[in-house]
Every structure is written in C-alpha cells, then in structure tokens.
Amino acid sequence: MQEASLERPAKHTPLLALAGVVHADVDTTFATLAELVTPQEGQVTLFLRDDDTRTLILQGGWWYRGEYRVLPDEQGSRVEHELINVAQTAHWAGAITGRSVIADAPAAFQQLLTDLAARVE
Incomplete structure (x- = not known):
C-alpha cells in the first residue's frame, strides 16, 4: 500500500465536511476508526495513518481524497x-x-459513526 501525505496537493478544493460525536475516548475511537477505514491489501489507494494528529487519509483515483480526524470532545470524541x-x-x-x-x-458517514459507536461504546 502506498502512503499518502498529510499535506494536501497543491490544487485542492474541499467539497464536503461532516462531523459527529462518539462517546468514547479519542485513542480508542481513533484506533477503531483506523480498523474500519484502512484499505484492504490489494486496494489501489494511497493511505496515511498519523497517530500524533489522529488523522487518517485515503486518496484514490484521480480526484478523491478523504480525510478523517478524531479530536477530543466533552462527550468523548469528535x-x-x-x-x-x-x-x-x-x-x-x-x-x-x-x-x-x-x-x-x-x-x-452516519453508518460509519454507527458502526464505530457499536464497537467502542
């Protein structure tokens, strides 16, 4: 699996931003989210897992980049x-x-949050 970069390519345009809260600590939430979104062996996707910033990046095809972040929230994890x-x-x-x-x-994304919550809460 090739690695993506934390830095966005020179030309980029955010298209959609989504967020939700999971009632679990950030480290558990991040580790579980990584399990759910990490590409399987053989998939042609650039991928990066950065534990320091709790960021996951999936970049595939010629236009697509998905970024996930897990941040502390008073209810658990954003x-x-x-x-x-x-x-x-x-x-x-x-x-x-x-x-x-x-x-x-x-x-x-809502389904991902539901699956994530079922595993960590």
Missing part, C-alpha cells in the same frame, strides 16, 4: 470527515465525477 477534490488536471471535473460519492457521503 470524528470529522472531509471530502476533497485533488484533481491536478481538469480540476473542475472532480466534483462532477464525484457527485454520487459526495451525495452518498452523509449517509455513509
């Missing part, structure tokens, strides 16, 4: 997810190509 267009050529087409991914992201 899980943030951003979808970012990182197309370096035909940047304008990234959001158009990814419109179904973007449209499906809120429901997918």
Whole structure:
C-alpha cells in the first residue's frame, strides 16, 4: 500500500465536511476508526495513518481524497470527515465525477459513526 501525505496537493478544493460525536475516548475511537477505514491489501489507494494528529487519509483515483480526524470532545470524541477534490488536471471535473460519492457521503458517514459507536461504546 502506498502512503499518502498529510499535506494536501497543491490544487485542492474541499467539497464536503461532516462531523459527529462518539462517546468514547479519542485513542480508542481513533484506533477503531483506523480498523474500519484502512484499505484492504490489494486496494489501489494511497493511505496515511498519523497517530500524533489522529488523522487518517485515503486518496484514490484521480480526484478523491478523504480525510478523517478524531479530536477530543466533552462527550468523548469528535470524528470529522472531509471530502476533497485533488484533481491536478481538469480540476473542475472532480466534483462532477464525484457527485454520487459526495451525495452518498452523509449517509455513509452516519453508518460509519454507527458502526464505530457499536464497537467502542
């Protein structure tokens, strides 16, 4: 599996930001989130797990970058997810190509939060 970078590519546009709270400590939440989103062997996805910043990055295809962060919250952990267009050529087409991914992201993120909570709470 190739490694992504914490630094976003030169040309990038945030397309959608989502967040939710999980009632568990940040270290447990981050470790469990990493288990859920780490690409399986053989998947063609750039991936980065940064334990210091509790950040996970998945970058695949020509336009897609997903960033997850786990932050302390008074109720446990705040899980943030951003979808970012990182197309370096035909940047304008990234959001158009990814419109179904973007449209499906809120429901997918809510399901991820549900699965995460079931494992840690």
